Amino acid sequence: MFIDADRPRYERAAVRWHGRLCTEQALSLEEAQLVLAALHALPAAGAAALVQVCETRGLREVADVIDAWLHTRAAP
DSSP states (O other), X not given: XXXXXXXXXHHHHHHHHHHHHHXXXXXXXXXXXXXXXXXXXXXXXXXXXXXXXXXXXTOHHHHHHHHHHHHHHHOO
16 A cells, blocks of 8 residues: 555655645644644544545545545455
């Protein structure tokens, strides 16, 4: 899996994405902390938390991508 196979690259991308999401969506401190914790907890519980934040912020397309990614991981 990408996250485990290339952890340093994933972490750099996650931090960039987190910063962009915080800036573009004007996340509260609580939401920013939740998103960062969710990115750290991927793929398990983290994906559900990210989907929830994205849906709350009206980012349905992003939530759909996360859902699709999570379902492909669950497929045998």
